[in-house]
Amino acid sequence: MIEEMQASVREIIESGAGLTDRALERLLPSADQVPVSIHRAMRHSVFAGGKRLRPVLCMEAARTIAGRDALPEGIEDLGSAIEMLHTYSLIHDDLPALDNDDLRRGKPTCHVVYGEAIAILAGDALQTQAYEALAGLKCPAAATIEIIRLIAQATGTVEGMIGGQVLDLEGEHHQPTAEMVHAIHRAKTGALIRVSLVTGGIYAGAGAEDARRLHEFGRKAGLAFQIADDVLDMTQDSAQLGKTAGKDLTSEKMTWPAVYGIEKSRQDAAELIASAFEELEPYGERADGLKALAKYLVERTH
Secondary structure, three states, rough: OOOHHHHHHHHHHHHHHHHHHHHHHHOOOOOOOOOHHHHHHHHHHHHHOOOOOOHHHHHHHHHHHHHOOOOEEEEEEEHHHHHHHHHHHHHHHHHOOOOOOOEEEEEEEEEHHHHHHHHHHHHHHHHHHHHHHOOOOOOOOHHHHHHHHHHHHHHOOOOOHHHHHHHHHOOOOOOHHHHHHHHHHHHHHHHHHHHHHHHHHHHHHOOEEEEEEHHHHHHHHHHHHHHHHHHHHOOOHHHHHHOOOOOHHHHHOOOOHHHHOHHHHHHHHHHHHHHHHOOOHHHHHHHHHHHHHHHHHHHHOO
């Protein structure tokens, strides 16, 4: 059963990642486009690897609404825009002024290869490129506007990705508390995961109740994902992670295991996923892809 689940997840991820990569190749300026330094820096980070989890979640949310065999035309552009935003956040997160990391997805980080100035600008450029892609989505204008609004909110300062990064930065070297860890995880990582799901559903024609269910599923699954990431940082080495291991502990960051311990963290992640599944009950087999992905996110910590 576990092998079948892993094969299913692998197929979902590889298929979604392939669609996303082809769209990114089309949407991003070529490596030879002047000024070449920034375009190569953007591509260095975007094509450094990774599972394309957020675009895949976006696509699976669309299938949950539209049907397993009814992936809406052009949704890969939405997923690619979200991946650009995610990558821009990683480039900036790795900078010396923030996490000061020199390894990402098993490769040197953008600022290590291209310098801090170009890395900052590459992150900025990916953000603006993402919104150019979003403006051209192949869905009704009202849906496009709502998708852009939700993504801007999810990457912003109030309960969004940037706000979560600020809380994470200011929380370093302080005694971790459950309240602060919840706030950081809800915003820094959880917001982009939630909006990937909700906007994927909206692109596929989700109504208000569908959007609410996808939001709640994303809230719980996104928190479980970050808890799993915290556990992995403490239990795997750099080669396994593809990034510098133990950074959370070294930087005295506020993490779930720092408050609750590793075993309780694993238990909490599993319980969150079980609760998230309840939000998907009305969709039956259409939600199998989302369930498989969520289960994978938790089981990878063992």
